[in-house]
Amino acid sequence: MTDLSTRDLLLKTASDLFRRKGYDGVGLSEILKASGVPKGSLYHHFPGGKAELGAAATRWIGGVLQRRLDRAFESSASFTDGMVALCALLGDWVALGACPVMSVVQAGDQDPQLREAARAVLDDWRGCLRAHAERLGEPDPEDLAEQLLMQLEGAWVIASAEGEPRAFRKLSDFLQKAQKLAI
Amino acid sequence: MTDLSTRDLLLKTASDLFRRKGYDGVGLSEILKASGVPKGSLYHHFPGGKAELGAAATRWIGGVLQRRLDRAFESSASFTDGMVALCALLGDWVALGACPVMSVVQAGDQDPQLREAARAVLDDWRGCLRAHAERLGEPDPEDLAEQLLMQLEGAWVIASAEGEPRAFRKLSDFLQKAQKLAI
DNA sequence: TCCGCACTAGACCGATTGGTCCAGATGGGC
DNA sequence: GCCCATCTGGACCAATCGGTCTAGTGCGGA
Numbered sequence A, B: 001m002t003d004l005s006t007r008d009l010l011l012k013t014a015s016d017l018f019r020r021k022g023y024d025g026v027g028l029s030e031i032l033k034a035s036g037v038p039k040g041s042l043y044h045h046f047p048g049g050k051a052e053l054g055a056a057a058t059r060w061i062g063g064v065l066q067r068r069l070d071r072a073f074e075s076s077a078s079f080t081d082g083m084v085a086l087c088a089l090l091g092d093w094v095a096l097g098a099c100p101v102m103s104v105v106q107a108g109d110q111d112p113q114l115r116e117a118a119r120a121v122l123d124d125w126r127g128c129l130r131a132h133a134e135r136l137g138e139p140d141p142e143d144l145a146e147q148l149l150m151q152l153e154g155a156w157v158i159a160s161a162e163g164e165p166r167a168f169r170k171l172s173d174f175l176q177k178a179q180k181l182a183i
Numbered sequence C: 001t002c003c004g005c006a007c008t009a010g011a012c013c014g015a016t017t018g019g020t021c022c023a024g025a026t027g028g029g030c
Numbered sequence D: 001g002c003c004c005a006t007c008t009g010g011a012c013c014a015a016t017c018g019g020t021c022t023a024g025t026g027c028g029g030a
Helices: A004-021 A028-035 A039-045 A049-074 A079-092 A100-109 A112-135 A141-162 A166-182 B004-021 B028-035 B039-045 B049-074 B079-092 B100-109 B112-135 B141-162 B166-182
Strands: none
Touching (some): A004 A028, A004 A039, A004 A049, A004 A100, A004 B100, A049 A079, A049 A100, A079 A112, A079 A141, A079 A166, A100 A112, A100 A141, A100 B004, A100 B141, A112 B141, A141 B100, A141 B112, A141 B141, A141 B166, A166 B141, B004 B039, B004 B049, B004 B100, B028 B039, B049 B079, B049 B100, B049 B112, B079 B112, B079 B166, B100 B141, B112 B141, B141 B166
């Protein structure tokens, strides 16, 4: 662990490419070329090869995004405000790629590591949403977190297919409208 | 067009495999072996190769699923009832593979046909939901369709990651709870 | 100074990829 | 009976796949 940079560079490059093209859509050679890291280094840091790299990259980018999620909610006065901020953020990032979970789930058939990494990221995000819902005084934070995770993932799929953040803007509108009705 | 069976067999086999493993996770050889169709026939029916087959298979399975969607709503007294029936159906089908849209969106980088097919399927489904919402007397069918499409896609992603239909059951519960509140 | 370990660098491997090509089978219209 | 178009069957191709292996590099501690 003396050299964080090579390992982290691989994680960042790999997760970028996986999110853009999907796990099976990216070859190791492409990751190596983009990162400038030779093959020997990859197999030194990830002896399990592509599958281990894929699982690690998924968890890594999952953690990065979760920290952004936390920040969005911490600077918001209500849960709805936090969700609106999050939608704006994810909308701006549509061009950077799809949801990291979506990028690896279908490759879970080949290697259980990948499916497990995807599950773990979803669980973390759900727990994170639940905690903020509870903190901001929402009733039934468990169900609210589940429902919003669903809507976020769905918006991400649609936005990726359309290549533009329209779906996230729509979701943002829905949430604000629902809040107005509740007041 | 004398022989529909070979072409249709290819479409069915390909969409099955693509939904299970993703577009880039399936090789042509696997499709050919599973269907028993030789390579020459594939390139006769789909001169554009894998991309054309992928786009056609996506639209084909999209149409099949839309017909099931229609049936679920036609035998329901309210929009919520239709959605609940649809959730049950999709929940039972989780093992059959992910959403066909999700299977090809990320491969849209390689070939625009695939992205366009994914968009077209989403548009069809959205239009279909909107029509049923309107027919069943829902106010603002446009937005309702959009929101439910989002939730369905999100539930599908989560259910695929978890390998079980829990997410669809949750979505079903949410919709029924929301209906009770509105009454 | 020199040893030892963590790491880099990339040549090399067999398997598989998507794609091309053509020889043959088939069948309906003349 | 013949012919042409449609379709099938599969050999063959270069390129790329993920993975292995080993020689070399550089640095920290004894």
